[in-house]
Amino acid sequence: MAQSKKYLILFLILLFFSFPFKVSAQTSSFKLRVTEEVANIRQSPDIRSPIVVQVVQHTLLYGLKKEGEWYLVTWADEAGTWRTGYIHESLVTVVEGGPVVQEKQEKKEEMADIRKEKKAEAEILRTEPVQRPLPEKREPEKKAAASPGQPEKQGFRLNFAPGLEFLSLSQINDSRTGLVSLIGDLLESQQKETLSPFHLLPAGSLEIQIPLKHVFSAVFQVSGISAQRKNTIIYNTPGIQSTLFLESKVQALPLSFLLSFNPSSFLSLAAGPEIVWAEYRYLYRLHLEKNQEEWAGKARTWGSGFKGRVNLAVWLSSNLGLLLEIGGRMARLTGFEGTDTHLLPSGEKAEEKGKLYYFQVRSSPDHLYSLIFIRQKKPAEAGVEAAEEATLNFSGLSFRFGLSFRF
Numbered sequence: 001m002a003q004s005k006k007y008l009i010l011f012l013i014l015l016f017f018s019f020p021f022k023v024s025a026q027t028s029s030f031k032l033r034v035t036e037e038v039a040n041i042r043q044s045p046d047i048r049s050p051i052v053v054q055v056v057q058h059t060l061l062y063g064l065k066k067e068g069e070w071y072l073v074t075w076a077d078e079a080g081t082w083r084t085g086y087i088h089e090s091l092v093t094v095v096e097g098g099p100v101v102q103e104k105q106e107k108k109e110e111m112a113d114i115r116k117e118k119k120a121e122a123e124i125l126r127t128e129p130v131q132r133p134l135p136e137k138r139e140p141e142k143k144a145a146a147s148p149g150q151p152e153k154q155g156f157r158l159n160f161a162p163g164l165e166f167l168s169l170s171q172i173n174d175s176r177t178g179l180v181s182l183i184g185d186l187l188e189s190q191q192k193e194t195l196s197p198f199h200l201l202p203a204g205s206l207e208i209q210i211p212l213k214h215v216f217s218a219v220f221q222v223s224g225i226s227a228q229r230k231n232t233i234i235y236n237t238p239g240i241q242s243t244l245f246l247e248s249k250v251q252a253l254p255l256s257f258l259l260s261f262n263p264s265s266f267l268s269l270a271a272g273p274e275i276v277w278a279e280y281r282y283l284y285r286l287h288l289e290k291n292q293e294e295w296a297g298k299a300r301t302w303g304s305g306f307k308g309r310v311n312l313a314v315w316l317s318s319n320l321g322l323l324l325e326i327g328g329r330m331a332r333l334t335g336f337e338g339t340d341t342h343l344l345p346s347g348e349k350a351e352e353k354g355k356l357y358y359f360q361v362r363s364s365p366d367h368l369y370s371l372i373f374i375r376q377k378k379p380a381e382a383g384v385e386a387a388e389e390a391t392l393n394f395s396g397l398s399f400r401f402g403l404s405f406r407f
Helices: 003-026 101-128 168-187
Strands: 030-034 040-044 051-056 060-069 070-076 080-090 092-096 155-166 200-211 216-237 242-263 265-286 292-315 320-332 337-343 349-363 365-375 386-387 396-406
Touching: 051 080, 051 349, 051 365, 060 092, 060 349, 092 242, 155 216, 168 216, 168 242, 168 265, 168 349, 200 242, 200 396, 216 265, 242 349, 292 365, 337 365, 365 386
Parallel strands: none
Antiparallel strands: 030 060, 030 092, 040 051, 040 080, 060 070, 070 080, 155 200, 155 396, 200 216, 216 242, 242 265, 265 292, 292 320, 292 337, 320 396, 337 349, 349 365, 349 386
């Protein structure tokens, strides 16, 4: 019994001394209050250390000691277990006791007050909208109404312009006149009708302009030239009714590649090379009483040339304008090849494939006549002079009036 009493007294003594130790551990600590909205308590005094727990603002912690910029703190978790960890000094403030001197404590309290004021200002900013000056409203620029010479848009342009071209075509005109005069000389008769020459020919063009840098643009133009002349010549031959029917047709398709200089919206200057495809057809039908003889030929070729043009535009709106084109071309085409069909008075046909030749025939010392025919070989018969491959001169001026579209 005495032995058990001794053990009981020893247990009570240990229990008595252990309780005050915990209290003294707590009372010897200093109190810290969390000043940030959320603060991290870490396993060790290192920013890279794992987070033990996060605590909210105004939470009270018990500081055990300070290690550099870190506090070793203790707190009771939800189960009542006391746990320890490290929190940075910038996240808390000492509210009671502490290992720091009074000056540092006051400085921390002052910094905490400043942070509180900033937090309060932030809360005000969240609840009250900030009155910021509104950006200055700019009135949209009003586009000026289209006026002559001032289109609204810049971009591609499509031009369509019919008109006329004044060409030389001297060999064709000379050969038609020469044939009429030669037959009249052989029949010893004068013709009553005069021939209409190939000079002023109807034409048209379609072009697209693609803008380049600054005031330059690339121009692709397709032109069409087509003209036909028909004449019936009656010869005054005593006792013989003689007529000569002439039909000639000229067609050309120039494709131009130009560089355009556009100093203003109403003026455009362009020049460049072009490729010209051309065709010449002729039909000569001679009636001598009951006899008839006919020559029909068609020859084609292509060649190169050079073109320049000036465009003047008057804009009716931002997209539509009136267009005046004045241009010039330098192109002399040779190498025509084709077939001539000769219908004899007996009714037989003779075909001859070859080149288009221009030559002169002398019927007397004082009479020399120009002719154009398709021949297999260069003409070399008696009375033939200056035979050469025909060269049709498509050089000349053009005048066109049309419409210009911008998009």
